[in-house]
Amino acid sequence: MVTYQSLYDFCVEMFVKMGCNEVDAALASEVLISADLRGIDSHGVARLSGYIRLWESDRINPTPDIRIVHETPGTATVDGDRGLGLVVAPKAMDIAIKKATATGTGWVAVKNSNHFGIAGYHAMMALQHDMVGISMTNASPLVAPTFSKERMLGTNPIAMAVPANEEPPYVADFATTTAANGKLEILQRLNKKTPAGWVQDKEGNSSTDPHELKAGGALLPLGSDREHGSHKGYCLGSMVDIFSAVFSGANYGPWAPPFVSFLPLPEDPVGDGLGHFLGAMRIDAFRPAQDFKNHMDNWIRRFRKAEPSAGHEKVLIPGDPEREMEIQRKTEGIPLDKQVHEDLLVLQKKFGLKTALS
Amino acid sequence: MVTYQSLYDFCVEMFVKMGCNEVDAALASEVLISADLRGIDSHGVARLSGYIRLWESDRINPTPDIRIVHETPGTATVDGDRGLGLVVAPKAMDIAIKKATATGTGWVAVKNSNHFGIAGYHAMMALQHDMVGISMTNASPLVAPTFSKERMLGTNPIAMAVPANEEPPYVADFATTTAANGKLEILQRLNKKTPAGWVQDKEGNSSTDPHELKAGGALLPLGSDREHGSHKGYCLGSMVDIFSAVFSGANYGPWAPPFVSFLPLPEDPVGDGLGHFLGAMRIDAFRPAQDFKNHMDNWIRRFRKAEPSAGHEKVLIPGDPEREMEIQRKTEGIPLDKQVHEDLLVLQKKFGLKTALS
Numbered sequence: 001m002v003t004y005q006s007l008y009d010f011c012v013e014m015f016v017k018m019g020c021n022e023v024d025a026a027l028a029s030e031v032l033i034s035a036d037l038r039g040i041d042s043h044g045v046a047r048l049s050g051y052i053r054l055w056e057s058d059r060i061n062p063t064p065d066i067r068i069v070h071e072t073p074g075t076a077t078v079d080g081d082r083g084l085g086l087v088v089a090p091k092a093m094d095i096a097i098k099k100a101t102a103t104g105t106g107w108v109a110v111k112n113s114n115h116f117g118i119a120g121y122h123a124m125m126a127l128q129h130d131m132v133g134i135s136m137t138n139a140s141p142l143v144a145p146t147f148s149k150e151r152m153l154g155t156n157p158i159a160m161a162v163p164a165n166e167e168p169p170y171v172a173d174f175a176t177t178t179a180a181n182g183k184l185e186i187l188q189r190l191n192k193k194t195p196a197g198w199v200q201d202k203e204g205n206s207s208t209d210p211h212e213l214k215a216g217g218a219l220l221p222l223g224s225d226r227e228h229g230s231h232k233g234y235c236l237g238s239m240v241d242i243f244s245a246v247f248s249g250a251n252y253g254p255w256a257p258p259f260v261s262f263l264p265l266p267e268d269p270v271g272d273g274l275g276h277f278l279g280a281m282r283i284d285a286f287r288p289a290q291d292f293k294n295h296m297d298n299w300i301r302r303f304r305k306a307e308p309s310a311g312h313e314k315v316l317i318p319g320d321p322e323r324e325m326e327i328q329r330k331t332e333g334i335p336l337d338k339q340v341h342e343d344l345l346v347l348q349k350k351f352g353l354k355t356a357l358s
Numbered sequence: 359m360v361t362y363q364s365l366y367d368f369c370v371e372m373f374v375k376m377g378c379n380e381v382d383a384a385l386a387s388e389v390l391i392s393a394d395l396r397g398i399d400s401h402g403v404a405r406l407s408g409y410i411r412l413w414e415s416d417r418i419n420p421t422p423d424i425r426i427v428h429e430t431p432g433t434a435t436v437d438g439d440r441g442l443g444l445v446v447a448p449k450a451m452d453i454a455i456k457k458a459t460a461t462g463t464g465w466v467a468v469k470n471s472n473h474f475g476i477a478g479y480h481a482m483m484a485l486q487h488d489m490v491g492i493s494m495t496n497a498s499p500l501v502a503p504t505f506s507k508e509r510m511l512g513t514n515p516i517a518m519a520v521p522a523n524e525e526p527p528y529v530a531d532f533a534t535t536t537a538a539n540g541k542l543e544i545l546q547r548l549n550k551k552t553p554a555g556w557v558q559d560k561e562g563n564s565s566t567d568p569h570e571l572k573a574g575g576a577l578l579p580l581g582s583d584r585e586h587g588s589h590k591g592y593c594l595g596s597m598v599d600i601f602s603a604v605f606s607g608a609n610y611g612p613w614a615p616p617f618v619s620f621l622p623l624p625e626d627p628v629g630d631g632l633g634h635f636l637g638a639m640r641i642d643a644f645r646p647a648q649d650f651k652n653h654m655d656n657w658i659r660r661f662r663k664a665e666p667s668a669g670h671e672k673v674l675i676p677g678d679p680e681r682e683m684e685i686q687r688k689t690e691g692i693p694l695d696k697q698v699h700e701d702l703l704v705l706q707k708k709f710g711l712k713t714a715l716s
Contacts, residue, residue, distance in 0.1 A: 072462030074432045075643040103461040104430030109644045145661065147670035152661060160597050162604075170600070172593035178586050195585050204667020222580060222587050227553050228536050229580050235530035235676050236594075238661070239518050242528070246520075246653050247644040253660055270656060285433040286467045286605040295604050298628060302611055303503065303510060303596070309562020312505035318593050 001333040002357045007033055007045060010344065010355040014048065017351045018055050019062030020084070028086035031117045036334045039325035040173075042182025043118045045336070049343045051084065051115070053261040060084055060114055066091050074103040077248055078110045082273055085116030085137070089276050093122045096280040097129055104285035109248035112272035115139070115259055119159035120173035120322070126161060126280045127169050130289050133161040134279035138244040138251075140258045143177055144218035145234040146226055149204030151218045152254050155181055156240035161319075163283065165293035167300040171319030176236040177219045184210050184219070197224030243277040250275025359691040360715045365391055365403060368702065368713040372406065375709045376413050377420030378445070386444035393476045394692045397683035398531075400540025401476045403694070407701045409442065409473070411619040418442055418472055424449050432461040435606055436468045440631055443474030443495070447634050451480045454638040455487055462643035467606035470630035473497070473617055477517035478531035478680070484519060484638045485527050488647050491519040492637035496602040496609075498616045501535055502576035503592040504584055507562030509576045510612050513539055514598035519677075521641065523651035525658040529677030534594040535577045542568050542577070555582030601635040608633025 008029050015025035036044030054060045064083030068076045076095050080088035092108045099106025116122065119135040126133025139154025159173035175181070179198040187194055187210040194210050201207045202216030206225070213219060221233025245252035250271045257265050257274055283292040306315040336344070336357075344357060366387050373383035394402030412418045422441030426434045434453050438446035450466040457464025474480065477493040484491025497512025517531035533539070537556040545552055545568040552568050559565045560574030564583070571577060579591025603610035608629045615623050615632055641650040664673040694702070694715075702715060 070643075070645055072640070072643045073460075075462035075639075077644045102431075104433035105463060105465055107463055107639070107643075144667070145664060145673050147666050148664040148673045149667040150664040152664050152673075160593075162600055170596075172597060174587075174590040174593055176590075178581065197586050200667070204670075222590055223536065224586055228555050228582055228586070229532075231674075231676075232532040232534075232580055235518075235532055238528075238676065239530060242520055242654070242657065246650060246657060247641075249645055249649070249653075252653070252657055270653065281433075281465070282430070283605070285428075285430040285465075286435045287428055287607055291607070292604060295607075295610070295628065296600070299600065299604060299610055306503060306506040306508040306510050308505050309502070309507040309558070312562075315503050315506045315510075316589075318589075318596065 001335050003333050004033065004037065004330055006355060006358045007036065007334055010353065010357055011045065011048065013353050013355050014052070014347060014351065017353070018052065020087070021063070024084070024087045027090060028084050031086040031090060031121050034121045035118045037326045037329050038118065038120070038322035039329070040118050040182070040322070041337065042180065042185065045344065046340045047115065049347055050259060050261070052347060054114065054259075057261040059257070059261065064088065068095065074099050074106055076108045078108055080110055080113035080273065082112055082114070085114045085274065085276065088113040089116040089122045089135070089278065090125060092276065093125045093133070093135070093278045093280070096278045097126060097131065100131055100280040100282050100285070105279065105281040108278045109244070110276040110278070111245070111248035111250035113250070113274050113276055115274065116276055118173060119157040120161065120171055122278055123159040123161040123173070124169070124171060127163045129280070130163055130283050132163070132281040132283060134281070135159040135276070136240045136244055137276040138241045138256050138274060141254045141256055142181060142213065142219050143221060143237055144200060144204065145221065145238070146231045149200070149202065149218070150254070153237040153241055154256055155219065156237045158236070158240060162296060163293060164296035164300055165290070167297045168323055169319060170296065170300060170317060171322065176222050176233055176240060178222055178224045178233070179219065181219065184213060197228070240277070245271060245275035247277065248275040359693050361691050362391065362395065362688055364713060364716045365394065365692055368711065368715055369403065369406065371711050371713050372410070372705060372709065375711070376410065378442070379421070382442075382445045385448060386442050389444040389448060389475045389479050392479045395684045395687050396476065396478070396680040397687070398476050398540070398680070399695065400538065400543065403702065404698045405473065407705055408617060408619075410705060412472065412617075415619040417615070417619065422446065426453065432457050432463060433465045436466055438468055438471035438631065440470055440472070443472045443632065443634065446471040447474040447480050447493070447636065448483060450634065451483045451491070451493070451636045451638070454636045455484060455489060458489055458638040458640050458643075463637065463639040466636045467601070468634040468636070469603070469606035469608035471608070471632050471634055473632065474634055476531060477515040478519065478529055480636055481517040481519040481531070482527070482529060485521045487638070488521055488641050490521070490639040490641060492639070493517040493634070494598045494602055495634040496599045496614050496632060499612045499614055500539060500571065500577050501579060501595060502558060502562065503596070504579065504589045507558070507560065507576070508612070511595040511599055512614055513577065514595045516594070516598060520654060521651060522654035522658055523648070525655045526681055527677060528654065528658060528675060529680065534580050534591055534598060536580055536582045536591070537577070539577065542571060555586070598635070603629060603633035605635065606633045
């Protein structure tokens with residue numbers, strides 16, 4: 001267990017060592033650790049050493065010139081200049097928010113970026129402006145479309161944050177696969193079987209072996225199989241891919257660059273880096289803000305008191321579990337997986353970091 | 359089997375009898391029968407008698423004053439004045455397209471409307487303008503969120519249409535449930551079991567009896583159960599509900615008005631009628647249109663030639679099966695379910711329609 005503050009200071013120092021300026025290092029650390037705070041451990045400091053390896057392979061530029069390359073009053077396309085997605089995405093979201101202030105909604109497609117942490121962070125940036133926030137990204141190809149044995153899409157998450165009045169905001173943030181890769185990794189470490197419908201083997205046959213993914217198999221789109229709507233999960237994942245990469249000019253589908261530095265980049269790229277898509281929508285662009293927020297309160301309260309089915313305590317509102325986790329971990333500290341802790345100590349030694357994890 | 363033309367003429371005559379003007383009757387018929395052409399039989403003329411019953415119960419206004427009640431340069435909220443969704447939604451989409459022309463993207467929330475046919479029709483309106491089209495609607499509550507035994511959401515579909523260059527467009531159009539209600543109705547008629555994961559009984563237990571829905575059970579969100587990601591399907595369905603009804607001022611969640619006239623309207627409405635949400639995004643708001651379309655061609659070709667898994671012939675592009683069906687049915691005619699055909703003959707007699715179905 002470590003404190004938020006020590007983990008934050010550790011990351012800032014590491015990102016500065018990487019060559020980021022102080023402001024970017026602080027932003028990247030805040031975005032990264034928001035995952036650990038919210039209980040999405042797979043997307044937090046567990047990935048720090050991965051980012052470092054990508055930087056060491058010259059796939060991440062610590063001093064990017066992030067700039068708008070195309071725009072209209074309500075839209076922009078941003079070139080991330082191979083920067084950390086943790087820095088590029090929030091800056092792109094700032095642009096979306098400014099565009100929304102002017103025209104009602106703002107939409108920014110990003111190319112030439114890298115992994116951006118949890119999608120939810122960027123979507124939630126809109127909340128303080130009384131806007132709905134939307135965030136999505138494409139990712140390393142690990143997912144087979146319905147009827148495919150080839151991996152063509154990433155786990156391509158979608159996040160949406162909606163402000164309420166007295167109630168906390170509605171925050172949905174999910175991979176468009178049946179199971180997120182992080183959940184599979186847990187079962188790989190424990191050598192346990194997966195439920196049916198999470199993965200297939202390299203021939204496209206249904207499997208319950210979590211190691212199949214590394215043996216050429218694939219994660220399955222939300223819905224698992226055709227009979228249970230996997231074609232809808234494939235639609236969702238491909239919509240995210242088109243928004244994030246075809247709109248922006250990034251690499252799409254199987255050309256999306258891998259997150260891990262030991263896999264080579266595709267030899268025939270169709271665009272620049274990874275892509276994101278960020279949106280901000282003023283709630284008062286549709287009705288008076290107070291009306292909207294009062295009705296969101298009512299929406300949330302009605303769904304929260306929906307009658308639970310046998311064996312379940314209550315119906316959850318998207319964002320409830322993560323918010324409760326954040327409150328707990330901010331006060332009690334953040335538990336670190338043993339392997340993750342060791343990885344951080346390796347970084348500490350290698351780069352001579354002064355921050356103690358405590 | 360009947361011809362497209364006779365079915366179209368039949369619907370136009372019926373909508374005129376209902377009190378629609380010629381232009382609206384033609385539009386409503388085109389939208390309605392686009393479902394039959396595309397093979398989504400549950401959403402086409404099969405619903406005509408249902409619309410008539412709603413009109414007879416004074417829940418549909420055949421001469422609506424469809425107007426903008428709130429707007430910004432890039433957004434609008436439209437009051438459908440209890441009109442046919444088949445007429446209100448395309449008019450709202452026209453507004454979204456105009457807004458997009460001005461600011462890059464256009465977004466229209468609609469309240470006080472009714473069932474709008476297939477979501478795909480409205481999204482595809484954007485294609486001829488070199489825009490991506492988005493369309494969604496909330497609907498009668500038939501779906502239980504994860505852990506709920508109460509029906510809180512509709513099957514809340516999402517459609518997205520994306521233009522390509524030489525390739526036909528990408529068109530996704532799907533309910534945010536594991537199985538669409540239309541598929542359940544087929545099994546009800548045949549008295550056959552459903553696959554596990556489509557429905558639950560009124561206590562919230564998993565069931566394979568398609569009749570459970572009418573006995574107080576519920577359809578399940580895409581993902582079927584928690585272990586297979588039903589919380590993500592619940593997020594999707596609720597996102598559509600918030601976009602369509604909280605943005606617009608329509609009835610949301612369990613307050614959404616039922617499609618069938620024999621069920622009473624909720625006594626404590628939280629808004630006006632049913633809600634839709636329509637979006638248009640200029641592709642040249644993000645990059646030159648020709649670049650975008652060339653890359654969509656490449657996206658479509660690469661996915662179409664993804665290696666199929668054992669037992670499957672090929673990987674489909676969203677919209678492929680419906681487009682092939684449309685070509686076939688436009689030339690060979692549209693098959694009518696026996697019950698649907700009889701329902702149309704009842705309407706013909708009751709309203710003295712002169713068009714022969716042939």
